[in-house]
Amino acid sequence: MSSGFLRRTEIEGRGRGLVTSQPLKAGEIVLRDSPILLYSALPLINQSSVYCSNCFRTLSSSSSSSSSSSCSHHHVFCSQNCLSAALASSHSPWLCQALSRLRDCAPLLLEQPVEQQVQARFLVAAYHLALYSPSQFQILLSLEGAPDATDTATAQLLHSLISSLCPPPSTLPVPFSLELTAALLAKDKLNAFGLMEPCSSHNSGQRSVRAYGIYPNASFFNHDCLPNACRFDYVDTAPDHNTDIVVRMIHDVPQGREICLSYFPVNENYASRQRRLMEDYGFTCHCDRCNVEANWSDHENDNDDDEDLVQEEEEEEEEEEEMMDEDNHDQMESSKGQGDTDFPHAYFFIRYMCDRENCWGTLAPLPPKDDGTASNIMECNVCGNLKDDQMTDASGVEDEHSMDD
């Protein structure tokens, strides 16, 4: 583990997880992690290059006209330096040819959803990793994730495509097989982190993903619907290691506590969170927030077409909002000195959810100042917005409603 703050351990019912080896302060960076592989999130077909094929920085109009470079198969890089670095690592002749062949002569892929085109990109990157760095490929294989029956058809299709168009060279450290392809796709499904496209006026706060990465240490963060940490990326702004992800504490936690991220925006309701966690990650969430919300309604979102239920849901939502307001007030009043297991979630939304329209990002303070005092600037991990934390006074001491222990 590259972070002195975190210890990897087995947690009952959750597999491996990351636990703090010391008390942590809001804003503290607990992990910086570099990807072992990266691949574009853009469809293979008919996509002009918007991002560098190596570092995934946005190709500015000036860089695409003057300083950008292309490889022999017309993959675009932001500079000659990036192209040279890629040719020596992430963009081997096999990978370059494989992507081009898939792009140019795979009529089958044209008929497939974009998701499968992106999975094809992942497989090419994963088999390239096997050739280029067998030890990192073994790390990829050691991550959580096993194929299940619902993914078999996709694995078969993608495996036959890769093997007919661009079979990986015979020097792979493990035999090339359908089972291996299916296992790799399962690792990707559970462990890939998305690097977001830049926030711009075109997407009015809603950003999609520009690239996916597999991060060998960050992959051990388990999920919580009210996370105590969140992750940031600075693809366009970091001067180097720009595809690293940075995980920062949202609020203080004591030693020995598990550090969790939310696997998706925290605004989703109970039913949709449970559905997503089961379908995409294969588990039922029993976090504190889910335990509370499980009692709010037995029927929530069971059947969106049923008018009675819709009306019932609306009434319940109003009730929930009222409950949350009351909760917020009561729990903020009674929260002093308690553990973060009873962290009131209404309070979480008010303090740690970005209020920009359609953003739903999570806010974490900037890292503590050099003298150790907390920063009162909160950063959104989706839109990047910075805002003053009203609940931290000028001295950097958190106010009396803080839940931090």
Ligand SMILES: C[S@@+](CC[C@H](N)C(=O)[O-])C[C@H]1O[C@@H](n2cnc3c(N)ncnc32)[C@H](O)[C@@H]1O
């Ligand atoms: C990215 S991995 C996290 C690390 C994983 N626990 C491991 O052992 O490598 C995601 C998987 O961890 C497990 N997991 C994550 N959060 C969980 C939670 N809150 N409860 C139960 N299992 C969880 C699920 O199996 C999920 O598919």
